[in-house]
Amino acid sequence: xxxxxxxSAHPANGNGNGYxxxxxxxxxxxxxxxxxxxxxxxxxxxxxxxxxxxxxxxGVITLFALTVMKVRTPKFRVSDASVxxxxxxxxxxxxxxxxxxxxFTVKNTNFGRYKYRNTTVDLFYKEVKVGEVLVPNxxxxxxxxxxxxxxVDLNIVGSPQLGSDLSAGVVPITSRAQMRGRVELMFxxxxxxxxxxxxxxxxxxxxxxxxxxxxx
Numbered sequence: 001x002x003x004x005x006x007x008s009a010h011p012a013n014g015n016g017n018g019y020x021x022x023x024x025x026x027x028x029x030x031x032x033x034x035x036x037x038x039x040x041x042x043x044x045x046x047x048x049x050x051x052x053x054x055x056x057x058x059g060v061i062t063l064f065a066l067t068v069m070k071v072r073t074p075k076f077r078v079s080d081a082s083v084x085x086x087x088x089x090x091x092x093x094x095x096x097x098x099x100x101x102x103x104f105t106v107k108n109t110n111f112g113r114y115k116y117r118n119t120t121v122d123l124f125y126k127e128v129k130v131g132e133v134l135v136p137n138x139x140x141x142x143x144x145x146x147x148x149x150x151x152v153d154l155n156i157v158g159s160p161q162l163g164s165d166l167s168a169g170v171v172p173i174t175s176r177a178q179m180r181g182r183v184e185l186m187f188x189x190x191x192x193x194x195x196x197x198x199x200x201x202x203x204x205x206x207x208x209x210x211x212x213x214x215x216x
């Protein structure tokens with residue numbers, strides 16, 4: 001009787017030990033699953049950060065290419081002008097001699113300096129050349145406007161339209177030039193650029209002044 005009781009006690013103890021091992025295995029499996037999930041989340045986060053970094057870098061490069069590295073053509077213009085040494089003949093014997101004191105500007109909006117060559121500016125009356133001036137080579141610094149004054153001697157004689165313009169009190173003048181040079185971006189990239197001057201202005205006879213300066 002005692003042997004049967006001992007034998008019946010052993011399976012009970014065995015089952016108890018089995019339950020304990022099964023519970024430990026479940027906890028280990030759950031811990032391993034949590035670890036895998038954690039590693040998966042870390043990899044997902046790392047991949048997301050890499051994607052965001054690539055997008056950010058692409059945006060920066062695109063913005064840099066569209067702004068800093070974009071080469072724009074400078075603008076060569078007549079900003080202001082006045083008249084000295086004015087001498088106009090009568091409408092019956094028309095002539096006009098004067099000195100035009102012009103303020104020229106070279107506007108450079110690039111992120112690099114613009115080095116321009118010697119440039120000849122021609123003045124016209126009714127498509128006839130009546131004066132010229134040489135602008136010596138120089139440079140306009142990056143994102144700046146270079147300003148300089150020049151004197152142009154004007155000499156209009158023998159034009160059949162000049163008499164009527166003198167009678168009307170206004171003599172139209174145009175100035176044209178093509179300035180050639182090179183834009184140097186960040187001391188790395190160099191691009192040739194030519195800019196054209198095409199400006200018109202009116203000489204007012206009564207006041208001996210210049211008005212209506214318009215540049216295309």
